[in-house]
Amino acid sequence: MTTLSIIDGRVLRPDLTVTAADVLIDQESGTILEIAPDLAGEADETLDAADSLVTPGFVNGHCHVAMALLRGYADDKPLDAWLQEDIWPAEAELTGDDIRVGAELGLLELIKSGTTAFADMYFDVPEIAAAVEQSGLRARLGHGVVTVVKDDEGAREDARTSLEIAREYAGAADGRISTAFMPHSLTTVGSEYLEEFVPEARDAGVPIHYHANETADEVAPIVDEHGVRPLEYAADRGMLEPEDFVAHGVHVDETEIDLLAEAGTGVIHCPASNMKLASGMAPVERLREAGVTVGLGTDGAASNNDLSMLDEARDAAMLGKLAADDASAVPAEAVVDMLTRDSAAAIGLESGRLEAGAPADLAVIDLEKPHLTPRHDLVSHLAYAAAAADVRHTVCDGRVLMRDRDVLTLDEAAVRERALEAADSLVARAE
Amino acid sequence: MTTLSIIDGRVLRPDLTVTAADVLIDQESGTILEIAPDLAGEADETLDAADSLVTPGFVNGHCHVAMALLRGYADDKPLDAWLQEDIWPAEAELTGDDIRVGAELGLLELIKSGTTAFADMYFDVPEIAAAVEQSGLRARLGHGVVTVVKDDEGAREDARTSLEIAREYAGAADGRISTAFMPHSLTTVGSEYLEEFVPEARDAGVPIHYHANETADEVAPIVDEHGVRPLEYAADRGMLEPEDFVAHGVHVDETEIDLLAEAGTGVIHCPASNMKLASGMAPVERLREAGVTVGLGTDGAASNNDLSMLDEARDAAMLGKLAADDASAVPAEAVVDMLTRDSAAAIGLESGRLEAGAPADLAVIDLEKPHLTPRHDLVSHLAYAAAAADVRHTVCDGRVLMRDRDVLTLDEAAVRERALEAADSLVARAE
Numbered sequence: 001m002t003t004l005s006i007i008d009g010r011v012l013r014p015d016l017t018v019t020a021a022d023v024l025i026d027q028e029s030g031t032i033l034e035i036a037p038d039l040a041g042e043a044d045e046t047l048d049a050a051d052s053l054v055t056p057g058f059v060n061g062h063c064h065v066a067m068a069l070l071r072g073y074a075d076d077k078p079l080d081a082w083l084q085e086d087i088w089p090a091e092a093e094l095t096g097d098d099i100r101v102g103a104e105l106g107l108l109e110l111i112k113s114g115t116t117a118f119a120d121m122y123f124d125v126p127e128i129a130a131a132v133e134q135s136g137l138r139a140r141l142g143h144g145v146v147t148v149v150k151d152d153e154g155a156r157e158d159a160r161t162s163l164e165i166a167r168e169y170a171g172a173a174d175g176r177i178s179t180a181f182m183p184h185s186l187t188t189v190g191s192e193y194l195e196e197f198v199p200e201a202r203d204a205g206v207p208i209h210y211h212a213n214e215t216a217d218e219v220a221p222i223v224d225e226h227g228v229r230p231l232e233y234a235a236d237r238g239m240l241e242p243e244d245f246v247a248h249g250v251h252v253d254e255t256e257i258d259l260l261a262e263a264g265t266g267v268i269h270c271p272a273s274n275m276k277l278a279s280g281m282a283p284v285e286r287l288r289e290a291g292v293t294v295g296l297g298t299d300g301a302a303s304n305n306d307l308s309m310l311d312e313a314r315d316a317a318m319l320g321k322l323a324a325d326d327a328s329a330v331p332a333e334a335v336v337d338m339l340t341r342d343s344a345a346a347i348g349l350e351s352g353r354l355e356a357g358a359p360a361d362l363a364v365i366d367l368e369k370p371h372l373t374p375r376h377d378l379v380s381h382l383a384y385a386a387a388a389a390d391v392r393h394t395v396c397d398g399r400v401l402m403r404d405r406d407v408l409t410l411d412e413a414a415v416r417e418r419a420l421e422a423a424d425s426l427v428a429r430a431e
Numbered sequence: 432m433t434t435l436s437i438i439d440g441r442v443l444r445p446d447l448t449v450t451a452a453d454v455l456i457d458q459e460s461g462t463i464l465e466i467a468p469d470l471a472g473e474a475d476e477t478l479d480a481a482d483s484l485v486t487p488g489f490v491n492g493h494c495h496v497a498m499a500l501l502r503g504y505a506d507d508k509p510l511d512a513w514l515q516e517d518i519w520p521a522e523a524e525l526t527g528d529d530i531r532v533g534a535e536l537g538l539l540e541l542i543k544s545g546t547t548a549f550a551d552m553y554f555d556v557p558e559i560a561a562a563v564e565q566s567g568l569r570a571r572l573g574h575g576v577v578t579v580v581k582d583d584e585g586a587r588e589d590a591r592t593s594l595e596i597a598r599e600y601a602g603a604a605d606g607r608i609s610t611a612f613m614p615h616s617l618t619t620v621g622s623e624y625l626e627e628f629v630p631e632a633r634d635a636g637v638p639i640h641y642h643a644n645e646t647a648d649e650v651a652p653i654v655d656e657h658g659v660r661p662l663e664y665a666a667d668r669g670m671l672e673p674e675d676f677v678a679h680g681v682h683v684d685e686t687e688i689d690l691l692a693e694a695g696t697g698v699i700h701c702p703a704s705n706m707k708l709a710s711g712m713a714p715v716e717r718l719r720e721a722g723v724t725v726g727l728g729t730d731g732a733a734s735n736n737d738l739s740m741l742d743e744a745r746d747a748a749m750l751g752k753l754a755a756d757d758a759s760a761v762p763a764e765a766v767v768d769m770l771t772r773d774s775a776a777a778i779g780l781e782s783g784r785l786e787a788g789a790p791a792d793l794a795v796i797d798l799e800k801p802h803l804t805p806r807h808d809l810v811s812h813l814a815y816a817a818a819a820a821d822v823r824h825t826v827c828d829g830r831v832l833m834r835d836r837d838v839l840t841l842d843e844a845a846v847r848e849r850a851l852e853a854a855d856s857l858v859a860r861a862e
Contacts (some may be wrong), residue, residue, distance in 0.1 A: 068801075068804075069805060070807075071802075071804070071805065071807070071812075071816065072805075072806075072807040072808040072811035072812055072815070072816065073807045073808075075762065075763055075808070075811050075814075075815065076748075076752075076758060076759050076760075076762035076763060077758055077759055078757070078758040078759065079758070082758070105801055105804060108801040109801040109802050112801060112802075113802075272749065275749035275750060275752060275753050276748070276749050276752060276758065276815075277752075277758050278752040278753055278755070278756055278757055278758040278760070280753075281753070301802075301816075304815070305811065305812075305815035305816040306802045306815070306816045306818075307802070308802070308818075311745075314742075315749075317507075317707070318703065318706035318707050318746075319706060321507075321706060321707060321708075321709040322706050322709055322711075322712070324709070325709055326509070326709055327507060327508055327509040327510070327513070327707065327708050327709040328507050328508055328509065329507075329709070331506065331507035332506055332507060368844075368847065370499075370536055370539040370540040370543060370843065370846070370847060371502075371540050371543075371544075371732075371737045371738070371739070371819070373499075373502070373536060373847045373850050373851060374500060374502065374503075374850050374851050374853075374854030374855075375503075375851065375854070376501075376502070376503040376504045376854060376858065377503040377504075377506070380503035380506050380736065381502075381503055381736075383506075384503070384506065384707075384735070384736035384737070385502065385503065385732075385736040385737045387737075387739075387818055387819060387820060388802070388818060388820075389818060389819075389820030389821075390820075412801065413799075415801070416799065416801060416804045419804050419805050420804060420805050420806065422805075423805030423806070423807060424805075427807065
């Protein structure tokens with residue numbers, strides 16, 4: 001057994017109390033052995049956490065990491081025009097190499113902002129999986145299926161690709177990669193394909209992840225055509241199980257909130273994307289009151305435009321209050337749970353809590369900053385004031401991915417250089 | 432003449448184009464002499480800006496810097512309960528030394544996040560002015576008047592203090608400090624005091640700054656008592672002149688928007704504070720369309736909880752879209768103007784633009800970051816993706832306040848240490 005000890009820090013426990021302690025980790029199993037004072041002497045390797053907060057690694061429940069290559073490519077447009085005029089044409093030009101470097105760029109940003117696990121929907125998933133394997137992060141990956149712009153053969157091929165990817169990559173990268181079947185949304189995949197392939201996904205034992213109720217424009221066509229709300233429509237097609245999770249859930253009514261709570265299906269709230277695309281305000285306080293597990297996601301960098309989960313936490317606390325018209329709604333404590341254990345639970349991972357036996361996925365945050373001074377309440381600081389650059393170290397599966405801001409698994413300067421070149425070439429091709 | 436040259440950067444010009452150029456500064460007058468390639472050879476001192484964006488320093492149009500000491504002291508409460516149960520009782524315990532260290536802590540954060548000028552309303556203003564003088568920043572300072580909880584003598588004394596401070600400190604710190612008469616709000620200062628002291632402020636030649644239309648609860652009492660909207664009430668009392676500026680302006684109707692536009696009175700939008708206190712969404716797109724000058728402010732750290740104007744820019748872009756129900760509203764370009772020249776114009780400063788003859792107030796942002804890669808659009812990056820920690824250098828009035836993240840005018844470690852002690856002592860006294 002080789003061990004790592006995170007020493008002299010203040011450790012954020014699952015009940016959100018903070019205690020001065022070391023964290024002893026078994027690197028072979030990638031789990032936490034013990035959290036207690038003075039464990040440094042027992043460890044093979046140590047990581048300094050003096051004047052720092054040791055938190056569970058953040059869990060990004062909905063992302064398209066490779067879209068980091070499209071950061072700032074097109075902004076300030078409504079979802080539909082933005083996708084059709086800018087994003088889809090650019091994506092049509094992306095090569096496998098582009099996806100790989102875009103993914104590496106996104107993963108660098110995740111590591112540098114303390115995120116240790118994420119769920120991702122995109123295409124060319126083998127490229128993304130290879131980047132994840134190299135990065136040391138944990139991920140639930142899937143191929144996004146869109147059938148509405150394809151003929152029947154193309155549609156079936158797309159759905160089969162998503163199923164095959166879900167089967168093939170489950171358990172890859174020493175178990176750090178898990179998968180899901182990922183129909184893009186309830187309006188971009190025809191009902192006949194959902195009816196055919198969702199049961200196959202169930203048989204394969206993979207969860208299902210999709211965008212749902214993101215904009216008002218997505219709700220109306222389903223109500224018009226099928227006479228039920230989108231999540232009733234999803235439930236009728238077997239897509240609302242405890243292992244499934246939906247992104248957004250902005251325009252959900254009371255019936256759908258009850259359905260989600262009864263089904264145990266998690267919702268990934270993406271406040272920055274929902275604001276930037278003027279999609280609306282998800283009823284986060286109401287969802288949580290009803291017992292729905294609400295996680296947090298950044299969505300892609302093109303609609304955010306960063307992948308820092310600390311930004312997302314602050315946005316979620318603030319937007320949640322506005323949505324509820326109540327400044328006591330979605331308090332700091334709720335947001336910290338959403339950022340860590342609730343996001344993990346929603347996407348079916350065990351991480352997001354620091355206790356013996358849990359996965360050794362964590363971030364160490366430097367408190368010696370003016371904007372984190374004084375220290376009336378460290379949970380408040382995590383929700384409202386801490387920023388990506390405050391993260392000193394990132395550890396996933398017991399392995400140090402970043403030490404003192406230096407990423408150890410990816411070559412930061414080389415990835416940035418390749419991304420600049422790939423972006424220039426992409427723009428030249430797309431124009 | 433001693434000169435400073437910011438060399439090898441990409442310079443954000445007033446028309447929001449970006450050009451490769453050096454910026455030559457006359458340090459004695461504190462103004463920009465020239466922006467052109469290859470000016471390094473002429474300068475006494477240089478500041479490297481390779482792979483960096485040189486932007487106007489950010490202008491924080493509404494702040495209470497000393498409240499940095501109360502960061503995280505109380506969160507997740509509505510404005511009224513938060514003020515009455517937590518903030519005012521804590522503020523009643525603040526000593527002059529607390530105000531000084533709170534201000535220094537806030538100023539450190541401003542410098543480290545690229546802000547070069549701010550407007551501030553608080554009490555014990557001489558302590559704040561001393562901190563500003565030491566910091567090297569530019570500020571419009573004022574003493575906030577509250578009469579509703581005082582007897583007539585106390586109310587008059589408070590208003591007189593605000594006027595005296597405004598007269599005494601105008602032009603202090605070699606002209607870096609300007610002032611305003613600052614009645615706290617239209618509901619916390621009795622109309623008889625506005626009627627008596629506003630003309631005195633006009634005679635003294637100082638502008639007037641106050642909170643207005645922040646919450647719906649502030650609007651109703653004025654409509655009920657006076658039969659007009661709050662900004663009509665303010666105009667009737669001579670408080671809506673081109674040099675005046677109001678904070679918030681969340682609940683303004685069309686009549687008030689027209690009034691602001693005709694009067695030339697600026698509005699300081701504080702999106703983070705408005706979200707965190709669930710105050711509502713200011714109609715920023717509508718205000719700008721009507722021709723109102725809209726600046727940006729962080730408000731105090733207790734309702735934000737940081738003082739980074741880059742966070743505020745991102746929040747303004749996102750919330751502005753949600754308020755307008757239009758993803759094309761408040762685009763990146765608008766937000767960058769609000770962050771710089773519009774905020775400066777609103778509070779009556781000449782800064783906020785990089786051109787010959789303008790004040791040498793600027794920030795240099797390191798672009799060599801994963802979250803600022805690739806570089807499709809640097810204006811988009813400034814609005815949506817850049818963060819406080821990306822600021823390398825901060826220059827105000829031609830003087831380098833921060834070089835490579837090292838603040839030169841304040842002792843960062845000492846201020847943080849004193850702030851921790853002051854906060855502990857304050858909590859012990861307030862309980």
